[in-house]
Amino acid sequence: MDQEVISATQSVIEQEAKYGAHNYKPLPVVLTRGEGVYVWDVEGKQYYDFLSAYSAVNQGHCHTKIIAALVKQAGMINLTSRAFYNDQLGKAEAYVCKYFGYDKSLFMNSGAEAVETAIKLVRKWGYLKKGIPADAAKILVLSSNFHGRTTGIISFSTDPDSTTGFGPMMPGYEVIPFGDLDALENSLKRDPNICGFLMEPIQGEAGVMVPEEGYLKKAQELCRQYQVKLITDEIQTGIGRTGRLLAAYYDDVHADVLILGKALSGGVLPVSAVLCDDEIMLCIQPGEHGSTFGGNPMAAAVTMASLQVIEEEGLTDNAFNMGLVFRERMKALQERRPDLIAAVRGKGLLNAIQIVPDASSGSASEVCLKLMESGLLCKPTHQHTIRFSPPLVINKEQMEESCKIIEEVLTNF
Template sequence: MTTAARAAALHARAAQVSSAVELENRHGAHNYHSLPVVLTRGDGVYLFDEHGRRYLDMMSAYSAVSFGHSHPVLVAALTEQAGRLAITSRAFHTDRLGPFLETLCRVTGMARALPMNSGAEAVETAIKAARKWAYKVKRVPEGQAQIIVAEGNFAGRTTTIVGFSSEAQYRDGFGPFAPGFVHVPFGDAKALEAAITPNTAAFFVEPIQGEAGIIVPPAGYLKAVREICTRHNVLMICDEVQTGLGRTGRTLACDHEGVKPDGLMLGKALGGGLLPVSAFLAREDVMAQFTPGDHGSTFGGNPLAAAVGEAALQLLEREQLAQRAQEHGDYLMAQLAKLAHPAITDIRGKGLLIGVEIDPSFASARAVCEGLMSAGVLSKDTHDTVVRLAPPLVIEREQIDFAVQALGRVLRGLSATTPVRRETASA
């Protein structure tokens, strides 16, 4: 499709959705550059727009919809609990929090969990835990604790978190930032060891960097990190907000190398695609640093979130979704490789977290995602050159085939400057 034809098609689509989009643009902050589609309903791996058109969801809200849209088991858990008791705050005990925490600790192999809401809150909780552990247990001088982070990290949007990002746009205009963070290259265990000092409290690391473009570290990296952190008495804290709960083909992405962290952040999929639910989990001596009044959240650990979170964890195990992600991810990678299109310069990932690198001299990843949208597939570009393919873990092979075939048509259409054929049926 030519640039002019693509622009005309996008203009026509924008006109169809102008009413809803106009309201957003008029009354909302302009902090997103959304594709021109207005979604009204979801069912399993599919999303539907206001005109009834069906799209295959190959993004699953950055892993928040790992179980698919409106999974009946999770909707039932939500509805039943909402009819009984939704919110009380942690000022009181409820019958739902204990079972949720027990299941969460059992599934992850961690000792204790502190429930929050967003993934960023889980990371902020981990920062507080690591620092206090450093002062009270490791005996780092007060105010001197340092946390090492990897370049290319993405952990959320709070001012503390963007302060240790290496992405210029995430930081621009939001300083001054909190001190105490040191950067090292991702995937370089020697650089990590060289950066450690007696004041180092922890190393925060994503087992696979999602927002950086689905960057997979060298084999053995996490195992080397674990050994280095143990030897230097530094906490290894893994950010698995995007990679956790089956997404990469294991319950946790660090399970691929048999590594157990000292602390762990979870979110997104923990809410079953229905609610924001997150948690910081850690070993006993780390979590023991929190005492009443040190930390809290009005909504963290509420009975509604606990009921949905527990149901999501049970569903993960019962339907063997991690194994399913491994098998279907291998299949997706193989089918993508068969495209053998010159615009694709790399295909990388684990399980159902895959990035397709697009040669920018051929087309932008945004243009590819726009073409996929016209072909009935929704995804999101990251860092201008990568198309993210991370569908709900309940996806079937024929749906994977549809997505890969759509990508092939889009790439051929862009290279041949011919319209991309749409093959989805209206619902």
């Protein structure tokens, strides 16, 4: 690598450090182009992308159909606000409702906005339909949850990095242990003011934590028994990522409220949505909730194209099959090196390897740096866990080559 290239890379990094907030710590790589499962840096080096922009790029980088939909709509009309109708939103609303099986959809922008929207919807339902006294509604959440970083959402986080220095926290939430059905039932039985149970079917930021089989189904039954709405945050786990269209489908669960984001636009625009039936959605009336950019024509157009790609290219099934290949290879490596790898977890193409805390391999961040040098990009979550989530377009040959890179780095670290 010559000095000119080093300077070009370092220049971008230094510019961000000088003018940008220091709320992220990226790997020291400057990306300039992407296609399918690959990205390239400013030096021209090619990498496998095993993060997919935190599962926003399920359809692969710069998918031609999604980009074409974006460009076509951008040349027509890009923003109307919700003060007026546009000719794309209704189509997209109908498309996602039929796609996922709900009466209504409400489009927003970021995942955090969608989570806040779901909370407002379920609270309003609780007051109007369940009869909860004013300002007493409560939402149940799970320990080690991650649903976003707004002041409302961090109020029920159990991660000190999300909460320290940002208080006071907002009331109205109760945290119960992850995967504990007894704790769920005890809370539902004890407090009639609980209106919703908000959870991730698989906890991504927590380290790809997968609950026991049947947990979600039983949780749904308990929620129905106590007249509480089940809210599944599938922002990261949804749209084919786990080898099912939605991760909740592994337990044959159709949530009362579904939260989507990230890959809903194929990573092209910030698009999120909340889906539920009329009983819940129509509790909110004009003037009570909204967003200037939510449901804009470009977002609507790319959403339909993105979901069509998932279906037309069989990406959900591919995620399931490629996930089996990945975990088989990684579990074989774990058997050879139990001193190095503590656990391999995941479903579909949402997977994690947990490094033994006292292993000579060092921290997950150090492993990610070595993987970057070897041509594969991923990021740690917490100190000793590495998440692996490539675009769902990855083929068998690419997966085998990627696994070989990971095996060599982990074995030789």
